[in-house]
Amino acid sequence: LFEDQKDTIKLTTLVSNVVDKETQAKIEVVKERLIRDFGYNDESATDVLNYVASIFARGDARE
Secondary structure (H helix, E strand, O other): OHHHHOOOOOHHHHOOOOOOHHHHHHHHHHHHHHHHHHOOOHHHHHHHHHHHHHHHHHHHHHO
């Protein structure tokens, strides 16, 4: 998910409405898996996704 979209993912994408419905659907799938399979609650899953997005954002800034 993130590798395919790393050039287009922005930090706000994960916490606000996303224009790209396909990307939002993929994010929701990952979030649901974090909740269902790993015991995260909604807020924690969002925090994890924000953290991962921030790592990609920093990586993109270096390139």
